[in-house]
Amino acid sequence: MTPTVPAFSPASPSTARAINDRLALRLLQDQGPLTAAQLKALTGLSRPSVADLVDRLAAAGMIKVVGETGVQRRGPNARLYGIVARRAFLAALDVRTDSATAVVTDLVGQPLTRTPLPVDAPEAAVVELRRAAREVGAAELHTVAVGAPGLVSPATGELRDTSGLPAWHRELVAALQRELPARILVENETNLAAVAEQRCGVARDLDSFVLLWLGAGVSATVVLDGRLRRGASGGAGEIGFLPVPGTAGLPSATDCGGGFHALAGREAVASLAAEHGFAGPVEEAVAGAAGEAFLEALAERLTLGAAAVAAVLDPGCVVLGGELGLAGGPALAARVATRLSALTPVPTEVRATTLGGDAVLEGARLSARDAAREALLGGR
Structure with missing residues (x-):
């Protein structure tokens, strides 16, 4: 039986205008002010169509003339259009197991202030966030993006109750949703870091990669064919639970202590450095202060996780992220790459992050900016 091919339905004029408006705003957010001629070319x-687009967005209060190009050029063709940055204020939150940091931005995504938030007191954290926002002129926040450890349901966006994480994580998200008249977006911290790596980090030229996050814990984010893959329950990338040789036992559903975490988490790396006679900060050890033998042993451990990722997903590239990935830099990445090429027939590049721990805030900032743009256009 010959399958029926559905007839092609061209976009309606209103749909086409909405698509064009979104494209123009994304360009203005990413590249800054542009002339009508530049918008036409891009x-x-x-x-x-560009003239109509500019008129629509200006009438909606989304863009305005912010200057002119060149010294000699004058007139309509020289006008530079930019986003009305203070049309909305946004916030990005990086919530760790023992700390929380917020950055307040304008609609362009330009950071305006950065502040630590109190933990164990969700209402106090919301008060501090509001204070920081009002200090830079924001009466209210439009969108807040939160990066937190743990599993986030792909269906509901809910931060699930995860063993080993303090209860105040969930209480903070609930307090934000209850106390702020803002759209609250919640995403796994490593997923947001991967967004940042793909948009402005070492994975800018890649459609597929895996971010191996090396911090207090160890986790991974999978990006394949340009799309972040969360898995059926939001648990894709829980590599800390991966059974590997060299640990004292096996992980369980509630404890990753016998998994890859026991080899690559911060405490495990610090213990490895101590075995090599180094007692300083773990970032200094990974940066080379603990000596060549330590780096070789650490690379051996990291390669176990990277090899499993390469064999199952074939991402083409593994990015060593987080604070320890940044500290290790290209030297650690090269050691892992050498060992990885001997363990798997799948060609896999290894790169070191240039963003480190700030990748979570950067990913949250970008996500808040994108979500606010869509919401404001949808509300016109």
């Missing part, structure tokens, strides 16, 4: 739209 979007491929006709001159009249």
Whole structure:
């Protein structure tokens, strides 16, 4: 039986306008102020379509003339259009197991202030966030993106109750949703770090990669064919639970102590450095202060996780992220790459992050900016 091919339905004029508006705002957010001629070249739209687009967005209060190009040029063709940055204020939160940090930005995503938030007191954290926002002129926040450890349901966006994490994580998200008239987005911290790596980090040129997060804990984010893959329950990348040789036992459903975490988490790396006679900060050890033998042993451990990722997913690249990935830099990445090439027939590049722990805040900032843009356009 010959399958029926559905008839092609071209986009309606209103849908086409909405698509064009979103494209133009994304370009203005990413590249800064542009002239109508530059928008025409970047979007491929006709001159009249760009003129209509500019008029629509200006009438909606989304963009305005912010200057002119060149010293000699004058007139409509020289006008630079930029986003009305203070149309909305946003916040990005990086919530760790023992700390929380917030960055308040404008609609362009420009950071305006950064502040630590109190932990164990969700209401106090919301009060501090509001204070920081009002200090830079924001009466209210439009969108708040939160990066937190633990599993986030792909279906509901709910931060699930995860063993080993303090209860105040969930209480903080609930307090934000209850106390703020803002859209609250919740995402796994490593997923947000991967967003940052793909948009402005070492994975900018890649459609597929795995971010191996090396911090207090160890986790991974999978990006395949340009899409972040969360898994059926949001648990894709829980590599800390991966059974590996060299640990004292096996992990369980509630304890990753016998898994890859026992080899690559911060405490495990610090213990390995101590075995090599180094008692200083673990970042200094990973940066080379603990000597070549320590780096070789650490690379051996990290390769176990990277080899499993390469064999199952074939991502083409593994990014060593987090604070320890940044500390290790290209030297540690090269050691892992050498060992990885001997363990798997799948060609896999290894790169070191340039963002480190700030990747979570950067990913949250980008996610809040994108979500606010869509919401504001949808509300016109």
